Amino acid sequence: MAQSTKYVDREIPKISLHDFDSRTDEIAAELVAAAENVGFFSITNHGISLPEIESMFSISEAFFALPDDVKATVPWSANNVGWEKNAQVRPSTGMPDTKESYQLQFGDNMEKEHAWISDEHLQGFKKNALEFMHRVQAVSEKLMTCFARGLGFPDDYFIRVHDVSRPNSQTTMRLLHYFAIPETTDGKVYHRAGAHADWDLLTLLFQREGQSGLEICPGREVVTEFGMGDTWTKVDMGPEDIICNIGDLLMSWSDDRFKSTFHRVKAPSDPGDYFGDRYSIAFFNQPCKDAAIQGPKKKYPIVTGEEFTANAMKRNYAALEAKRREMSSTKEIQAAA
Numbered sequence: 445m446a447q448s449t450k451y452v453d454r455e456i457p458k459i460s461l462h463d464f465d466s467r468t469d470e471i472a473a474e475l476v477a478a479a480e481n482v483g484f485f486s487i488t489n490h491g492i493s494l495p496e497i498e499s500m501f502s503i504s505e506a507f508f509a510l511p512d513d514v515k516a517t518v519p520w521s522a523n524n525v526g527w528e529k530n531a532q533v534r535p536s537t538g539m540p541d542t543k544e545s546y547q548l549q550f551g552d553n554m555e556k557e558h559a560w561i562s563d564e565h566l567q568g569f570k571k572n573a574l575e576f577m578h579r580v581q582a583v584s585e586k587l588m589t590c591f592a593r594g595l596g597f598p599d600d601y602f603i604r605v606h607d608v609s610r611p612n613s614q615t616t617m618r619l620l621h622y623f624a625i626p627e628t629t630d631g632k633v634y635h636r637a638g639a640h641a642d643w644d645l646l647t648l649l650f651q652r653e654g655q656s657g658l659e660i661c662p663g664r665e666v667v668t669e670f671g672m673g674d675t676w677t678k679v680d681m682g683p684e685d686i687i688c689n690i691g692d693l694l695m696s697w698s699d700d701r702f703k704s705t706f707h708r709v710k711a712p713s714d715p716g717d718y719f720g721d722r723y724s725i726a727f728f729n730q731p732c733k734d735a736a737i738q739g740p741k742k743k744y745p746i747v748t749g750e751e752f753t754a755n756a757m758k759r760n761y762a763a764l765e766a767k768r769r770e771m772s773s774t775k776e777i778q779a780a781a
């Protein structure tokens with residue numbers, strides 16, 4: 445039987461970026477406090493207007509409305525670009541998320557993998573998506589300046605190693621579409637996005653009004669462990685706000701000072717939950733492969749961006765295997781009972 449979720453209200457800081465240049469220190473202090481305590485915060489007055497956000501969501505909806513065989517012309521590849529459907533399995537659930545996603549990058553991987561949907565299928569997609577991605581990158585760079593200051597690094601320290609003009613840039617925008625879920629129990633188990641922490645430096649997330657479901661679960665003290673607590677907090681922000689979270693990379697780069705918090709998009713199951721189609725857009729700031737990663741206190745050995753990602757994938761895979769073993773032994777016990 446499904447266990448009911450334990451919820452607790454936690455304050456998720458809302459931070460305004462207005463007058464950024466003259467208030468950088470003040471904003472940095474707010475961001476650092478949010479990163480140390482919750483790992484999640486929302487930002488306002490970030491410079492991207494609601495119509496710009498809405499327009500990117502319309503483009504995303506138009507992409508997902510294409511027939512599957514057209515979307516399959518840009519299939520997901522191990523370079524972390526392209527379209528997938530019901531294919532992402534999280535170690536926390538051992539089952540695929542009930543969703544589809546399309547990942548886009550600034551660099552060479554898109555051309556190498558032929559991952560841009562052609563103009564013939566969706567006029568202007570590449571141009572419009574890249575324009576929006578540059579707008580989100582500009583906001584990310586403000587946050588990077590603040591976190592660099594907070595850690596005692598030069599202001600441009602994170603910006604340089606997340607340079608999206610380099611052909612080997614790994615920064616990724618993910619368009620997400622979670623499918624509508626029946627409101628009556630049909631015996632199937634659904635997940636939207638199973639609980640996970642992000643691997644990147646910093647994630648910026650856009651959500652649509654009324655399409656809630658994101659929940660966070662703080663409680664992780666070191667980046668190398670997979671565990672989390674068991675009380676959740678619902679995150680619900682205005683459509684013009686950007687929800688941001690610290691990823692494992694920044695947790696590691698800050699010697700575990702900034703928290704990369706487990707989060708999920710809960711599959712609706714309770715009255716009041718949102719059961720309809722849900723669209724969101726996540727922007728993952730990923731380091732260039734040759735970035736040298738080590739915190740000011742040198743808690744962890746120095747690794748390159750490429751090694752950090754490979755280690756994160758290894759940890760994810762090991763956790764997934766452990767979950768699969770646990771699920772198959774539970775099945776054996778149930779079958780024997």
Ligand SMILES: O=C(O)CCC(=O)C(=O)O
Binds near residue numbers: 618658708709725
């Ligand atoms: O769709 C969302 O609200 C969250 C997505 C997410 O956490 C992810 O893709 O890493």
Ligand SMILES: [Fe+2]
Binds near residue numbers: 640641642647707
């Ligand atoms: Fe995430």
